[in-house]
Amino acid sequence: MARASYTCPCGAVLRYKQDLEKEPGTTVPSWKCKDCGTPVPGTVAEKIKHQHPS
Numbered sequence: 478m479a480r481a482s483y484t485c486p487c488g489a490v491l492r493y494k495q496d497l498e499k500e501p502g503t504t505v506p507s508w509k510c511k512d513c514g515t516p517v518p519g520t521v522a523e524k525i526k527h528q529h530p531s
């Protein structure tokens with residue numbers, strides 16, 4: 478399976494679960510860039526959050 482990544486407008490490349498920050502308190506989890514807090518599109522975040530550096 479191809480690895481997903483997302484380049485945030487702040488310049489951070491999000492590849493792994495720890496690059497995301499989960500936004501709590503909502504029924505559907507939303508995810509943000511850990512560096513700047515910009516929301517990450519859900520479809521991309523769903524892939525990234527399953528990825529870990531190995």
Ligand SMILES: [Zn+2]
Nearest residue numbers: 485487510513
């Ligand atoms: Zn960012």
